[in-house]
Amino acid sequence: MTAPVEADVLIIGGGGAGCSAALHLARRGARVVLLERGLVGSQASGANYGGVRQQGRHPAELPIARRSHEIWRRLPELLGTGCEFVQTGHLKLARNEAEAAELVAYLDVAASHDLRLEFLDGAALRRRFPWLGPAAIAGSFAPEDGSANPRLLSPALARAARQAGATLLEQAAVTACQHEGGRFVVEAGGRRFRAERLLNTAGFWGGQVAAWFGEAVPVRPHTPNMMVTEPIPYVIEPNVGVAGGNVYLRQIPRGNVIIGGGHGMGDPAVPMSRPLAQVTLQAMRRAAALVPALEGVSVIRSWSGIDGMMPDKIPVVGPSGTTPGLFHAFGFSGHGFQLGPAIGAILCELALDGRTETPLEGLSIRRFLAPRPMPAGAAMT
Ligand SMILES: Cc1cc2nc3c(=O)[nH]c(=O)nc-3n(C[C@H](O)[C@H](O)[C@H](O)COP(=O)(O)OP(=O)(O)OC[C@H]3O[C@@H](n4cnc5c(N)ncnc54)[C@H](O)[C@@H]3O)c2cc1C
Structure with a gap:
C-alpha cells in the first residue's frame, strides 16, 4: 500500500455531525479528511422527519440545542442555503x-x-x-422551533466544507484503524490516512468505531x-x-x-x-x-432510517476514555438532526483547542464503561 495521506483531523461518517465538523475545521484552516461509507447524508441525517426542535430535550443536551439553534438561523450566510429551515414554532x-x-x-x-x-x-x-x-x-x-428539509442539510454542509478546503470522500468505508505513536492510521477504500486526531461521527455505527478503541457501549438501532x-x-x-x-x-x-x-x-x-x-x-x-x-x-x-439509541436516550459526545485525540459524537437516539450543526462546532473546538465552550456534562462515553486502554499499536478491525 502507498504512503498514507496526511491530515490534521480525520472524520469517520458524513451525516450532519461529520459534515458540520468538516466545515468548521476547514474554516479554521485545518487539513481535514472525511470518510463516508455511502453518500453524505444517506443515513439518518437524510431520512429523518425534519424536526428542528429544542422543546422537550433532556437538560444535558439543551446547551447543544441552544447553540445549534443559533447556527440554524445563520445557515444562509454559512452555507448559501437555509435548507428550508422555518421557525414555525x-x-x-x-x-x-x-x-x-x-x-x-x-x-x-x-x-x-x-x-x-x-x-x-x-x-x-x-x-x-x-x-x-x-x-x-x-x-x-x-x-423559536420549527423544521427543515433533511435531504438538504448534509449535502449543503459538505459542499461548503469542500469549498473551505476539506476533503470529503464518499464510497469510502473505514475498515480498520490503528493508533500508534500518537497518530491514527485509518484504512478506507484501499487507501490509508494518517492524523493526530480522529472524530467518530458514524451514527449508529459509531458504536462499532468506539469498540475498535476498547469502548464498547450498549447502542442499539432506532428506526x-x-x-x-x-x-x-x-x-x-x-x-x-x-x-x-x-x-x-x-x-x-x-x-x-x-x-x-x-x-x-x-x-x-x-x-x-x-x-x-x-x-x-x-x-x-x-x-x-x-x-x-x-x-x-x-x-x-x-x-x-437507522439512528443509534443509547440506554439513557441521550448521545455520546466528547473525548474518548481510552485514546487521546479521539472524539466521539454518536448515538443521537432519534433527535440528532437539530443538534448536528452545533456538534460540528463543538468537535472542531475539541480537536483544535482541546476544550469547548459548550457544556457536555452527562454526555461522556465514560458513563457506560470503565475504560480499558488498548495496547499501543494494537490493530483494530
Ligand atoms: C426516521 C428518523 C427520523 C428522525 N427524526 C428526527 C427529527 O425530526 N429531528 C431530529 O433532531 N432528529 C431526528 N432523527 C435523528 C437524526 O436523524 C439523527 O440523530 C442524526 O441525523 C444523526 O446524525 P449523524 O451524523 O450522527 O449520523 P448519520 O446521519 O447516521 O451519519 C453517519 C454516517 O456515518 C457513515 N458511516 C458509518 N460507518 C462508517 C464507516 N465504517 N466508514 C465510513 N462511514 C461510515 C454512515 O454511512 C452515515 O452516513 C431521526 C432519525 C430517523 C432515523
Missing part, C-alpha cells in the same frame, strides 16, 4: 392530565436555558389552532416509522408533537403532511430499513385524532 400537546402536568414541569427546564416556551390551556389552544380536534387538552408552544400524505389545504403551521412522543406531524406549504410515530425495522449490517404497514396505520389514526382534517387522507409514501 413547535407545539407539544397533552392528551390527558398526566401529560399536561409533564408539559407544565418542563416550563422550568426551558426557563433555565432561556428557551421561550408558552403553556396553553384547552381554550387557548383551540383559539390559536382551530384545526385541532378534541383529543388535545393542553399544549406548550416553543416559537422511527415515517410517512407523508397527499397534499391537503395548508392549515398546520407549527411542527406538532405530543407528550410521550408516539406521534408527530408537520405540514409543508404545498400541503403534504409528514407524520412519524412508532418504529419500523432495520438491519444496520446491510444497512437497510423499512416502515411497517401496521405501525403506519396506527400513527395515521393517532394523527387524525389530533387533526380531524387528516381523516381519510391518503398516505403516498412511507419510510424509515
Whole structure:
C-alpha cells in the first residue's frame, strides 16, 4: 500500500455531525479528511422527519440545542442555503392530565436555558389552532422551533466544507484503524490516512468505531416509522408533537403532511430499513385524532432510517476514555438532526483547542464503561 495521506483531523461518517465538523475545521484552516461509507447524508441525517426542535430535550443536551439553534438561523450566510429551515414554532400537546402536568414541569427546564416556551390551556389552544380536534387538552408552544428539509442539510454542509478546503470522500468505508505513536492510521477504500486526531461521527455505527478503541457501549438501532400524505389545504403551521412522543406531524406549504410515530425495522449490517404497514396505520389514526382534517387522507409514501439509541436516550459526545485525540459524537437516539450543526462546532473546538465552550456534562462515553486502554499499536478491525 502507498504512503498514507496526511491530515490534521480525520472524520469517520458524513451525516450532519461529520459534515458540520468538516466545515468548521476547514474554516479554521485545518487539513481535514472525511470518510463516508455511502453518500453524505444517506443515513439518518437524510431520512429523518425534519424536526428542528429544542422543546422537550433532556437538560444535558439543551446547551447543544441552544447553540445549534443559533447556527440554524445563520445557515444562509454559512452555507448559501437555509435548507428550508422555518421557525414555525413547535407545539407539544397533552392528551390527558398526566401529560399536561409533564408539559407544565418542563416550563422550568426551558426557563433555565432561556428557551421561550408558552403553556396553553384547552381554550387557548383551540383559539390559536382551530384545526385541532378534541383529543388535545393542553399544549406548550416553543416559537423559536420549527423544521427543515433533511435531504438538504448534509449535502449543503459538505459542499461548503469542500469549498473551505476539506476533503470529503464518499464510497469510502473505514475498515480498520490503528493508533500508534500518537497518530491514527485509518484504512478506507484501499487507501490509508494518517492524523493526530480522529472524530467518530458514524451514527449508529459509531458504536462499532468506539469498540475498535476498547469502548464498547450498549447502542442499539432506532428506526422511527415515517410517512407523508397527499397534499391537503395548508392549515398546520407549527411542527406538532405530543407528550410521550408516539406521534408527530408537520405540514409543508404545498400541503403534504409528514407524520412519524412508532418504529419500523432495520438491519444496520446491510444497512437497510423499512416502515411497517401496521405501525403506519396506527400513527395515521393517532394523527387524525389530533387533526380531524387528516381523516381519510391518503398516505403516498412511507419510510424509515437507522439512528443509534443509547440506554439513557441521550448521545455520546466528547473525548474518548481510552485514546487521546479521539472524539466521539454518536448515538443521537432519534433527535440528532437539530443538534448536528452545533456538534460540528463543538468537535472542531475539541480537536483544535482541546476544550469547548459548550457544556457536555452527562454526555461522556465514560458513563457506560470503565475504560480499558488498548495496547499501543494494537490493530483494530
Ligand atoms: C426516521 C428518523 C427520523 C428522525 N427524526 C428526527 C427529527 O425530526 N429531528 C431530529 O433532531 N432528529 C431526528 N432523527 C435523528 C437524526 O436523524 C439523527 O440523530 C442524526 O441525523 C444523526 O446524525 P449523524 O451524523 O450522527 O449520523 P448519520 O446521519 O447516521 O451519519 C453517519 C454516517 O456515518 C457513515 N458511516 C458509518 N460507518 C462508517 C464507516 N465504517 N466508514 C465510513 N462511514 C461510515 C454512515 O454511512 C452515515 O452516513 C431521526 C432519525 C430517523 C432515523
